[in-house]
Amino acid sequence: MKAVVVVSLEDAGGDRCVDLIREGAAWFWVECRRDPEDAHGWRRLHPPRGAFPDRAGALADARADVGWLSEAPG
Structure with missing residues (x-):
């Protein structure tokens, strides 16, 4: 299956x-x-980065690594 960007913050x-x-x-x-x-x-x-089982896991990992992302809605 092709990779698809689901959301861009x-x-x-x-x-x-x-x-x-x-x-x-x-x-x-x-x-x-x-x-x-x-x-x-x-x-x-x-x-x-990833291979998380769900969107929440990917977002949590991104928020832990990308400082400005903690201020963005998601």
Whole structure:
């Protein structure tokens, strides 16, 4: 099954996001950034992390690792 970004949570400045990804029954997350002066768009900062059994597990792990994410709704 193809990986699908289910939700993308952006920081207040709009230059960082965390994507929650579902692939089959597993959930992953990845932090991304974009530079306003670069037309490329979003770039991943690392490979997707996880293989969590549910969305809540992926989000909890992301919140523990990404400081600004604790302020974002999810």
